[in-house]
Amino acid sequence: MGETGARAMLAVAAALLVGAMAARASYGISDATSTSAATMGNIIPAGANRRLPGYATFVDPTGTLAVFNADGPVATRGHPFFEPLGRNKRACVTCHQPADAMSLSVRSIRARWVTAGPKDSLFAAVDGANCPNLPIGQRSSHSLLLDKGLFRISLPWPPRDPAGRVISPEFDITVVSDPTGCNTDRVYGLNSSNPRISVFRRPRMAANMKYVEPERPLSLWHIRTGEIRPLDPATGHRLGGNVMSDGRALTLIAQMIDASRTHMAMEGGLSPAEQAQVRKFLFQVYTAQVTDRTGGRLDTGGAYLGPRALRDGKPALVGAYSARPMFPEIEGWVTQRIASSLNWTPLVKLPPFPPTRLGEATETPTQRAYRDSVARGYLSFMYRQFLIRNVADLNGFIGNPVKQTCAGCHNMVQTGMDVAPGYLDLGTTTYPTATPAPDLPLFRIDCHKDAPPHPYLGREIYTTDPGRALITGRCADIGKVVIQQMRGLAARAPYFAGGSAPDLRAVVNFYDARFRIGYTQDEIADLVNFMGAL
Amino acid sequence: MAALGVLVSANALAQNLATSSSGRPVSFVACPEFRNTARQCWLAESGGKTYYIGAFRIGTPPQLLHKVLVEGVAHDDQTSCGAINIDPVQISPMPELDFSCDAVLPDNGTAPREGSLFDLPAEVLARNGGDVPTPPPLTQNMAFAVTLDYDRAVLNLVNQAKIELIARTIMASPVARVIVTGHAGGSRLDDGSIIREAPEVAARRMMVVRDALIAIGVPRNIVEARTVDRPPEGSSVLGPESREVTVDVIVAQP
Numbered sequence: 001m002g003e004t005g006a007r008a009m010l011a012v013a014a015a016l017l018v019g020a021m022a023a024r025a026s027y028g029i030s031d032a033t034s035t036s037a038a039t040m041g042n043i044i045p046a047g048a049n050r051r052l053p054g055y056a057t058f059v060d061p062t063g064t065l066a067v068f069n070a071d072g073p074v075a076t077r078g079h080p081f082f083e084p085l086g087r088n089k090r091a092c093v094t095c096h097q098p099a100d101a102m103s104l105s106v107r108s109i110r111a112r113w114v115t116a117g118p119k120d121s122l123f124a125a126v127d128g129a130n131c132p133n134l135p136i137g138q139r140s141s142h143s144l145l146l147d148k149g150l151f152r153i154s155l156p157w158p159p160r161d162p163a164g165r166v167i168s169p170e171f172d173i174t175v176v177s178d179p180t181g182c183n184t185d186r187v188y189g190l191n192s193s194n195p196r197i198s199v200f201r202r203p204r205m206a207a208n209m210k211y212v213e214p215e216r217p218l219s220l221w222h223i224r225t226g227e228i229r230p231l232d233p234a235t236g237h238r239l240g241g242n243v244m245s246d247g248r249a250l251t252l253i254a255q256m257i258d259a260s261r262t263h264m265a266m267e268g269g270l271s272p273a274e275q276a277q278v279r280k281f282l283f284q285v286y287t288a289q290v291t292d293r294t295g296g297r298l299d300t301g302g303a304y305l306g307p308r309a310l311r312d313g314k315p316a317l318v319g320a321y322s323a324r325p326m327f328p329e330i331e332g333w334v335t336q337r338i339a340s341s342l343n344w345t346p347l348v349k350l351p352p353f354p355p356t357r358l359g360e361a362t363e364t365p366t367q368r369a370y371r372d373s374v375a376r377g378y379l380s381f382m383y384r385q386f387l388i389r390n391v392a393d394l395n396g397f398i399g400n401p402v403k404q405t406c407a408g409c410h411n412m413v414q415t416g417m418d419v420a421p422g423y424l425d426l427g428t429t430t431y432p433t434a435t436p437a438p439d440l441p442l443f444r445i446d447c448h449k450d451a452p453p454h455p456y457l458g459r460e461i462y463t464t465d466p467g468r469a470l471i472t473g474r475c476a477d478i479g480k481v482v483i484q485q486m487r488g489l490a491a492r493a494p495y496f497a498g499g500s501a502p503d504l505r506a507v508v509n510f511y512d513a514r515f516r517i518g519y520t521q522d523e524i525a526d527l528v529n530f531m532g533a534l
Numbered sequence: 535m536a537a538l539g540v541l542v543s544a545n546a547l548a549q550n551l552a553t554s555s556s557g558r559p560v561s562f563v564a565c566p567e568f569r570n571t572a573r574q575c576w577l578a579e580s581g582g583k584t585y586y587i588g589a590f591r592i593g594t595p596p597q598l599l600h601k602v603l604v605e606g607v608a609h610d611d612q613t614s615c616g617a618i619n620i621d622p623v624q625i626s627p628m629p630e631l632d633f634s635c636d637a638v639l640p641d642n643g644t645a646p647r648e649g650s651l652f653d654l655p656a657e658v659l660a661r662n663g664g665d666v667p668t669p670p671p672l673t674q675n676m677a678f679a680v681t682l683d684y685d686r687a688v689l690n691l692v693n694q695a696k697i698e699l700i701a702r703t704i705m706a707s708p709v710a711r712v713i714v715t716g717h718a719g720g721s722r723l724d725d726g727s728i729i730r731e732a733p734e735v736a737a738r739r740m741m742v743v744r745d746a747l748i749a750i751g752v753p754r755n756i757v758e759a760r761t762v763d764r765p766p767e768g769s770s771v772l773g774p775e776s777r778e779v780t781v782d783v784i785v786a787q788p
Binding site for chain 1 (some may be wrong): 576590595598599631638686688690693698746750751
């Protein structure tokens, strides 16, 4: 092991030790205290006979989330999104719950465990357990799902291209630590007769899809990697790649097929008619936060946050310009007073803001404080400069380091996704920057000498999830995932693809430490309020 | 075979190196230094002098944790960010990590800049995200060249625009054959030493250009791919033009 490797190994060991304590502190294990009848009442089981209203609201930890069906109410009976079509009695809705912003929160996962335990198909052995060979029904067998909302994703190794041909990887992968036992299992593991790698990831939101898969041609090039974007055979449009974190399925239809065959254990997957029906449903469902417990409604006082604004918005717009703000729904809360109170230097000159906002004189002190805080958080997100370092592929494209803002990467208007789009290694799963996760597998990557190395981690890398590299086999892709949308955040903790941030404060703290930003506690609170309002 | 002229000829830097009446050619490998100003200046030291090698830019910018190959024309009477200006300049971050390259110089307190969060290169702004207009069809054989960074096979924004233009030119023309040749070259440094690229980079370069042409729409069956572990024919010096992918287009006989 070279000097770099030794240093990395020491960092990993220290991280694991600290992480063992941090993980215990961050994630409570008392299910009963976080379970409420209201949470369970909102869960839509697979096969339920319900009527999802045109506009439904759900209480979440900081306020209310709204789910808006732009085409009107949806009957769940007989609908392929809601029917248990697979062998394990799961439906799409099992893991994409309206009350959880069409994703899944640990809060509701725990409520389901307390109520039904392993009888709920959510906990199916295939991916709702840490490994299918573990005794179903014991809490410890489902700890990653119950503690961090993580599902097991089993991927072939070496990887296959879309035609099923084996890709010769640019690196060797070794299992250093295997707390779930799955990666070293003789049936499911890396050395089995059907070698596979198990990583653990959060489900993404299945809503606001016109932003995720824009129905208009994107540019020809993936501008950061210099590759031509693939064509969608159905539409002839160039594909962005924002659908899945690792890009293994590039369209929503492809994702449906993959998910129905794997997560739902459905022989053959969804039929073309079912795919079309699910796609139609997902392209008309919008979700976003609409009230805050202390601040009240988010669509008053000049702001117009909520899912209807998402229905009316235009996808794939870059919002890094004052004339085209990132979250126009919030701009109405920003005033001269707030802009002049900032104690940091913006990257670019702030645009002029009005002296007061609509109805400001009649705001309660609590309301005013909340709106001010959200507005400050928004300005920080859009304009507060800091040095972004060692993020593959971002820094290779615009300089390492680069002075930018949060919106530099989270640049798509109204969603905070990346218009470019692209796979970035932010460092949430690669050491030394990853939050320690002793409950997750740890892999060592050794990149071949004739392959381009990872630009900032070199050729010997430790990671809990190699991300995009498990699909491409490229060393430079290790740790890369696609930025996900920032809407409905309050309803679907925890965050990051690996569930490493239990709440929004942990998200901000990660960035603060990662980029040495130096946020004050007030700034962190403002950013948390801003993100919670989305 | 005719040359294409200014559109996609061997890069402007090579021409400037050959014709510049003021300034002196420089070529060196050094750690880049980042000055944390509003312009985000990049500096590099060589031979006891500090050079300005560019500001914030999209494309192939310098990278801390990597040495950088700097090639260009230095103007001792011109300074930017307090250092000698190199213009034109070609920057090639070296692939392997170098932890000694980690210098962030402090902010000098300048004000926020005007404009947007992103400043895109003129070539990209000119396209405004749209496709390259269909060029006129070729009436004779044509040679194109795309210059890549040292030891790398990634197409930056400028090269993306070039390749799109080449592809659309081919698609608009009666073309019999397209020969894509990847080269591995090097650079002759100021201290007299020569650095050479890894031979395998020639094949990687050829493949990214070939695959991009085909993905844009050039028929696969007319594309012939070659790899040459040496600079392109006629390349007289070891510099950026030795690291090209050449695209020779043979028009069909009427």
